[in-house]
Amino acid sequence: MFANLPETGQKRIVIIGAGFGGLALAQKLCKYDVQVVLVDKNNYHQFQPLFYQVAMAGLEPSSIAFPLRKIFQHQKNIHVRITPVHAVDTTIKQLKTDIGVINYDYLVLAMGADTNYYGMENIMKNAMPMKTVSEAIYLRNRVLQNFEDALSEPSEEEQEGLMSVVVVGGGPTGVEVSGTLAEMKNIILPKDYPELDFNKMKIYLFQSSNGILPGMSEQASEKGADYLESLGVTLRLGERVSDFDGTHVITNKGDKIRTNNVVWAAGVRSNSIDGLEAESFARNGRLMVNEINLVKGYEDIFAVGDQAMMVSEKYPYGHPQMAQPAIQQGELLAKNLYQLIKGEQTKAFEYKDLGAMATVGRHLAVVDLPFWRFQGGFAWLVWMFVHLMAILGLKNKVLVFINWLWNYITYDQSLRLIIKPKLFGKKTKTNIYSSKVN
Structure with a gap:
């Protein structure tokens, strides 16, 4: 069965994924005389840098998600299809999906x-x-429900386990989650739950290296650590979490920490698709691409963003798996694809590093720009402005503001x-956690 797509005579470019890279590519391609098919398992684009604010009850999920069809309402040459993709047959240039076969x-x-x-x-289990947005909602459900359960828990040890949180990974996500949790503990949660003793609530941040915010400047790392400690977060630097059975965290040094809650922000792995040759993959699972994002071993398959590993003298291990490299690759690839269709010269990708930033709490943030590094209240305002401008849709910008x-x-x-x-046909105590989606 073939997916119901119009045959227009235009070259068909199929994009799998509507993240930062895929969306930037699709938006640029719409300007050219090609047919674009954008495939994603969700019907919305997710603004990942603010997932932690959904998880910490600061924003509604709808504020950081934007419907794909609304983005492309006025574009006639793009077709959005919402479906999982299972495999690609590179010999006959077809994708296998739940809605049928898609040619490209x-x-x-x-x-x-x-x-x-x-x-x-x-x-992985615990x-x-x-x-994803659904995982952020699950985290919010879990943390808030634990405080409700702690109210009726007679055991002090069990109360501590329900209230305490271990965050693993000292990158921007881990730092932002830890800082927000600490501010909630200090300001908000005692007003909601006056019967609980919040001295029992411990917040730990584990980072395997000797400093948080790896990839940012030493100044940002040190200042970020100072901010977290001032909020009451316990930093465990140079340590790893080696096991978690649901009630106790075990570290690589043999320490045992009582908690029911581990937020895992320690690393990412590229998503993959069946049907590609093993020689196309690097050891870290990313797809090896050349300077125009063409996948090794193919003449018609490209990869951008987190999936792409483009090795250069400046980036021997590929570009960082962040939004900006994905956006820049997507925008240039749109031009290069049209140049390829016309048989004209393409342009090699060169990443322009715009800097990095992370927020820890109210008036507490760190910003590394190519020409300036600063921290504190002004950095916090810059962080808010940059993220607000990056959110899709005027309505979403207003709601977030x-x-x-x-x-x-x-x-x-x-x-x-x-x-x-509600889970139809089942009535269990764990239904409140059913929004977790892998």
Whole structure:
């Protein structure tokens, strides 16, 4: 069965994934005389840098998600299809999906990355990742429900386990989750749960290297660590979490920490698709691409963003798996694909590093720009402005700004809702956690 797509005589470019790279590519390609098919398992684009604010009840999921069809309402040469993709047959240039077979002239893989558990099965089973909106909602449900359960828990040890949180991974996501949790502990949660003793709530941040925010400047790392410690976060630097059975964390040094909650932000692995030759993959699972993002061993398959490993003198291990490299690769690939169709010269990709930033809490952030490094209140304002401008849709920008302004004025969030999706045919106590999607 073939997917119902119009035959227009135009070259068909199929893009798998509507993340930062795939979306940037699709938006640019719409300007050219080609047929674009954008395939994703969700009907919306997710703004991943603010997942942690959904998880910490600072924003509604709809504020950081934008419907794909709305983005392309006025573009006649793009067709959005919502379906999982199972495999590619490169010999006959076809994708196998739940809605049928999709033919392509050119294929672009922009499927992003997922959580990397490094083969630790217990952690995969019991820890909480945060790579999708649904996982962020699950984390919010879990944390808030634990406080409800702690109210009726007679055992002090069990109360500590329900309330305490271990965050693994000292990159921007781990730092932002830890900082937000600490501010909630200090300001918000004691007002919601006055019967609980929040001295029992411990927040740990584990980072295997000797400093947080790897990839940022030493100045940013040191200042970020100072900010977290001032908020009450316990930093465990140079240590790893080696096991988690659901109630206790075990470290590589043999320490045992009582907690029911582990937020896993320690690493990513590229998503993959069946049907590609093994020689196309690097040892880290990313697809090896040349200077125009063409996948090794193919003349009609490209990869951008987290999936692509483009080796250069400056980036011997590929570009960082962040939004900016994906966006820049997607935008240039759109031009290069059209040049290839016309038989004209393409342009080699060169990454322009725009800097990095992370927020720790109210008036606490670190910013590394190519020409300037700064921290504190001004960095916090810059972080908010940059992220606000990057969100799709005027309505979403306004909603996020209103939430941030309200939180700033009141020192409070108003979105601490435990969402309980109904599972038909089953009535179990664990239904509140059913929004977790792998």
